[in-house]
Amino acid sequence: MPDAGPPGRRPRAAPAxxxxxxRRQLFFWLLPVAGVALFVSALADYLVARDAASQAHDQxxxxxxxxxxxxxxxxxxxxxxxMPAVAQRMLLAEPDDRVFFRLVDANGIVAxxxxxxxxxxxxxxxEAPAFFDLGEGQQRLRGVAMRFExxxxxxxxxxxTTTRKRDRLxxxxxxxxxxxxxxxxxxxxxxxxxxxxxxxxxxAPLRREIARRSHxxxxxxxxxxxxxxxxxxxxxxxxxxxxxxxxxxxxRDFVADAxxxxxxxxxxxxxxxxxxxxAAAARPLGAAELAGxxxxxxxxxxxxxxxxxxxxxxxxxxxxMEDLDLAEVVREGAEEWLPRAxxxxxxxxxxxxxxxxTGSRIALREMLANLVDNAMRHGGxxxxxxxxxxxxxxxxxxVVEDAGPGIAPGDRERVLERFCRxxxxxxxxxxxxxxxxxxxxxxxxxxxxxxxxxxxxxxxxIRLPAPxx
Amino acid sequence: MxxxxxxxxxxxxxxxxxxxxxxxxxxxxxxAAVTAAEAKALVGSRAFDVIxxxxxxPDGDGREVLAxxxxxxxxxxxxxxxxxxxxxxRVGLLDLGADDYVVKPAAVDEIRARVRAMLRRxxxxxxxxxxxxxxxxxxxxxxxxxxxxxxTLTARELAALEFLxxxxxxxxxxxxxxxxxxxxxxxxxxxxxxxxxxxxxxxxEPAGVQLRVVRGLGYYLQTGDA
Numbered sequence: 001m002p003d004a005g006p007p008g009r010r011p012r013a014a015p016a017x018x019x020x021x022x023r024r025q026l027f028f029w030l031l032p033v034a035g036v037a038l039f040v041s042a043l044a045d046y047l048v049a050r051d052a053a054s055q056a057h058d059q060x061x062x063x064x065x066x067x068x069x070x071x072x073x074x075x076x077x078x079x080x081x082x083m084p085a086v087a088q089r090m091l092l093a094e095p096d097d098r099v100f101f102r103l104v105d106a107n108g109i110v111a112x113x114x115x116x117x118x119x120x121x122x123x124x125x126x127e128a129p130a131f132f133d134l135g136e137g138q139q140r141l142r143g144v145a146m147r148f149e150x151x152x153x154x155x156x157x158x159x160x161t162t163t164r165k166r167d168r169l170x171x172x173x174x175x176x177x178x179x180x181x182x183x184x185x186x187x188x189x190x191x192x193x194x195x196x197x198x199x200x201x202x203x204a205p206l207r208r209e210i211a212r213r214s215h216x217x218x219x220x221x222x223x224x225x226x227x228x229x230x231x232x233x234x235x236x237x238x239x240x241x242x243x244x245x246x247x248x249x250x251x252r253d254f255v256a257d258a259x260x261x262x263x264x265x266x267x268x269x270x271x272x273x274x275x276x277x278x279a280a281a282a283r284p285l286g287a288a289e290l291a292g293x294x295x296x297x298x299x300x301x302x303x304x305x306x307x308x309x310x311x312x313x314x315x316x317x318x319x320x321m322e323d324l325d326l327a328e329v330v331r332e333g334a335e336e337w338l339p340r341a342x343x344x345x346x347x348x349x350x351x352x353x354x355x356x357x358t359g360s361r362i363a364l365r366e367m368l369a370n371l372v373d374n375a376m377r378h379g380g381x382x383x384x385x386x387x388x389x390x391x392x393x394x395x396x397x398x399v400v401e402d403a404g405p406g407i408a409p410g411d412r413e414r415v416l417e418r419f420c421r422x423x424x425x426x427x428x429x430x431x432x433x434x435x436x437x438x439x440x441x442x443x444x445x446x447x448x449x450x451x452x453x454x455x456x457x458x459x460x461x462i463r464l465p466a467p468x469x
Numbered sequence: 470m471x472x473x474x475x476x477x478x479x480x481x482x483x484x485x486x487x488x489x490x491x492x493x494x495x496x497x498x499x500x501a502a503v504t505a506a507e508a509k510a511l512v513g514s515r516a517f518d519v520i521x522x523x524x525x526x527p528d529g530d531g532r533e534v535l536a537x538x539x540x541x542x543x544x545x546x547x548x549x550x551x552x553x554x555x556x557x558x559r560v561g562l563l564d565l566g567a568d569d570y571v572v573k574p575a576a577v578d579e580i581r582a583r584v585r586a587m588l589r590r591x592x593x594x595x596x597x598x599x600x601x602x603x604x605x606x607x608x609x610x611x612x613x614x615x616x617x618x619x620x621t622l623t624a625r626e627l628a629a630l631e632f633l634x635x636x637x638x639x640x641x642x643x644x645x646x647x648x649x650x651x652x653x654x655x656x657x658x659x660x661x662x663x664x665x666x667x668x669x670x671x672x673x674e675p676a677g678v679q680l681r682v683v684r685g686l687g688y689y690l691q692t693g694d695a
Contacts (some may be wrong), residue, residue, distance in 0.1 A: 298576055305572070334686060335640055339582070342681055342691055350685030 022203075026196045027189075034188045042181045049173045057166045058131055061144045065129065065159040068101065069148040072155070080111045080150070097162045100141065104156045111155065121145050121158045134160065142166070202227045206234070218245040247316070254314075257419050258307050261430065265300040272296050299430075306432040309366045310418065313439035319360045323467065326364070326389045326396050327352035333365045337372045344381045348372075351388035357396040358467050359444050367440040370433040371400040371460055378404030384455050395446075396466040401453035412450040437462075471496035473588050474516065478508040478534060479523040479550065488521070491577050492584065505529045509537045517545050519587050521580065522567075524551040535565040546587040550575065586638035589692055593635035601692060602677030606634055615676040625650065626669050633680065633690040642687035 072080050080103055102121070103112040117134075122145050124130035129146035143160025206226060220238040223231060276289035311317060330352055341348050357364075368387075375385045379402040386401045407415055407422070414420050418435035437460070441448045446464035453459035475497040479485040489499045500515070502508040505526045512520070512534070520538075524531040535547060546568040563570070569583050593599045596608045605614045608631050613620040622630065632649045633641055643659050646666075651657040666688055670680045679691035 301576060331640060331686060334683070335638070338640070338681070338683065338689055339638070339691065342679065342689075348683065350683065352685060 023196050023200055026200075027193055030192050030196070031189055034192065035185060038181055038185055038188070042177055045177060046174060050170055053166055053169050053173070057142060057163070058144065061131070061142065061159055061161065062129055062146075064099075065144050065146055065157055068159065069146070069150070069155075069157055072103070072148075072150045074151045074153075080105075080155070096164045100143070100158075100160045102158045106154045117143075117158055117160060123147070123156070132160075140167075203230065206230070210237075216248075218242070218248070254311075254418070261303060261419060262300070262307075265296055265303060268296045269293065269300060303430050303432070306370075306430050306436060309363075309370075310432055310436050310439055313363050313366070313436060313443050315443065319363055319443055321358050321360055323356065323358050324361055324364075326355035326357050326359075326398060329361055329364050330368060330387060330389060330398075332361075333368045333372075336365075337369060337376075341372075341376060341385070344376060344383075346376050346379060346381065346383050346385060348385045348387065351386065351390075353390040355389045355391050355396045355398075356466055357444075357464055359464065360440075363440045363443060367437050367462075368398075368400075370436045374433045374437075374460075375400055375402035375404070375458070378402055378406075379457060380404065383457075386453070386455060391466055392463070394466055395463040398462045398464075399459060400462075401455050401459045402457040403453070403455040404457035406452055406456070406458045407450055415450070416448070473497045473518045473584075474500070475584065476500050476502065476508070476511055476515075476517045476520045478502045478505075478521065478526070478531065480504070480525070480527050481523070484523075487577060488580060491581060495581060495585075497584075503527070505531065505533050508534045512538055512543065512545070513541065518591065519584055520545055520547045521584065522547050522549050524549060532565060535567060539566050546591050548580070548583050548587060550580070582638075586692060589637050590635055590639075593631060593637070599634045601634065601637070601673075601690070602679075604673055604676040604678050606631060620672065620676075622669075622672060625665065626672070629665055630669055630673070633688065637690045637692050640683065640687050640689055645687070 074080055098116075100116045101113040102110060102117045103114075105111045121143070122130040122132050124145040125147050129144045131142070131144050134141040134143065140163050141160040142163050143158055145156065145158040147154060147156050149155070202225060206221070209221060218241040220241060221234050223234060223238075226234050272289070272293045276285055276293060279285065279289055312319065330350065334348075334350070338348070340346075372385065372387070376383070379385060384403040386399075388400075389396065389398045391397070411422055415422060416434050416438040419431040420435075421431040438448055441462055441464065444464045446462060449461045451459045451461060473496070475492055477485060477489055477492070477499055479488065479501070480503050485501060485503070489501055492499050500511060500517070502511050503526075505528050508522070508526075511517075520534075522531045522534055526534075531549065531551075535549075538545060538547065544566075547566065548569045548571060549567045550571050550573055568587055571580055571583060589599055589601075593606070593608070598608070599606045603616050604620070606627075607613070611624070611627060613622055613627060613630065629646065629650055632646065636645075643662050646662050647654070647657060647659070650662075650665075666680065666682070670682075673680060681689040681691055683689055
């Protein structure tokens with residue numbers, strides 16, 4: 001048997017760039033998921049931090065406003081004195097931030113401040129001051145509006161500051177978070193890659209186990225160390241191994257059988273030729289010696305032809321299929337076997353209807369020739385044979401009947417085996433005829449049944465799947 | 470088969486030797502070629518009645534010889550011998566002008582029988598006298614003889630016999646006969662064909678001519694040995 005070559009030389013699977021890598025797939029699916037999770041958690045942290053910063057800022061504003069309200073001083077005319085410096089100091093004095101305030105009396109007249117703040121500020125009350133945002137970008141303001149009474153008069157007060165300090169704080173928070181988050185993300189990637197490699201590690205020994213095998217080692221792979229996820233795959237591989245093993249075994253048996261069967265006629269031929277040789281030394285060769293040689297050679301020739309036919313019909317051998325009419329195939333074949341039928345005075349009757357079929361013309365002819373040959377052998381000289389074909393229920397049906405002794409029901413399965421010869425069978429038979437028939441039927445996905453014929457002998461009833469009309 | 474000019478193209482020594490001996494014993498004049506080139510040269514320079522061609526030749530495919538014959542416009546019947554028997558091949562060969570096809574290993578008797586049948590069909594086709602058993606058909610003179618005695622047949626019987634002789638050792642269906650003898654006339658019944666054949670059989674069977682009726686298929690003019 002040819003060697004399949006050392007495992008190292010076998011072609012690798014598709015180039016790494018093309019093949020779907022489980023590791024890459026896992027990595028590229030898991031990494032974004034981890035990234036999204038990290039991002040969501042960072043966003044939540046940031047929002048909480050911003051909320052806290054805003055609250056602190058607002059509290060500062062409110063404190064400043066309240067302090068201002070408490071300290072407002074009225075002139076004798078009841079007009080508040082301007083004291084921006086107080087407010088400035090109240091507001092924690094972030095040097096970058098500018099402070100605005102505006103005090104309005106009951107008549108809507110700006111009593112103090114007012115520069116930089118619009119008229120339409122929200123109202124607040126002493127109990128519930130109203131916070132507001134103004135402006136955009138660098139000019140963004142955050143402020144608070146409230147009401148209070150001083151000297152028995154109602155006033156409305158608004159205090160606002162730019163938000164630079166708060167924004168800078170948030171930027172620091174953001175930066176402080178982004179760097180560790182990026183590091184965590186990279187770590188996650190590394191850990192994922194490592195984890196996936198470890199997780200998929202059990203595949204490697206499996207690969208090695210398959211790689212080190214010779215082409216004839218078809219024992220099932222050991223399932224114990226195989227991870228659950230790839231067990232079904234390994235189970236299928238084991239199943240395939242079993243099928244291959246059966247097929248190889250069948251091939252080996254076939255070759256052994258064939259060699260054994262060929263040995264007999266070859267030995268016979270040799271014996272005949274040697275006898276003729278000896279006889280020729282004494283006198284000219286007679287027809288009798290040569291007839292023996294010829295008969296044995298003919299048997300050998302027929303056996304070889306049948307072995308070839310059987311090998312061709314075996315599963316796996318290429319068999320070109322075409323659309324054909326079974327009746328046509330029978331007619332073509334008939335020209336080959338009719339002379340023999342006439343010579344043996346066998347009466348063949350045909351009953352052929354157009355029977356469409358997708359099949360191999362050459363194999364079907366082989367099948368028919370063997371069926372007819374079988375029928376002629378068993379029916380003997382003067383026998384009757386009936387060959388019919390017709391379409392039936394989406395199948396192509398062929399029935400070949402003879403008037404011979406038939407086959408006992410118990411033997412019907414056995415005679416389909418190759419080299420099976422029943423006791424009392426024709427001495428010229430090879431035991432291959434019905435095996436060829438069965439192989440051809442199997443190749444066409446059909447069904448063969450042996451039964452009794454109305455003619456008194458064997459009826460071989462074959463159904464082959466036919467194409468939809 | 471007497472005096473038929475036969476070209477045997479076969480490179481296997483044992484088979485070529487055995488076949489040419491047998492064919493010579495049958496009375497053929499056998500010329501032998503071992504290569505396709507040799508065969509092409511021979512068919513170009515000499516006339517043959519029949520060619521036996523092995524497909525696997527040392528210097529190429531036997532198909533080349535078939536193609537060459539077609540190029541030369543020769544209709545010499547060719548019997549192809551092949552160890553291969555793929556269906557495509559068979560169809561391709563018949564398209565290339567091969568007349569018949571035998572798969573190796575084939576018995577010499579089988580090849581002899583095919584050659585004989587091809588020769589006979591060719592003779593009948595080309596209007597030469599054909600001998601079937603003790604019956605001789607002379608299509609030129611439109612006459613038939615048993616031994617040397619003229620056999621009286623109607624024109625239609627004679628035509629039918631000639632039609633069957635040109636298709637000897639082949640199945641001839643009733644439809645073939647209807648088309649060949651009556652020009653496919655719809656009014657002629659199959660029954661008429663059956664009666665015609667049975668009349669012919671009654672006349673020729675005593676002369677050793679086997680005109681077989683194959684139930685369900687048609688008729689078969691068997692030449693057996695000759």
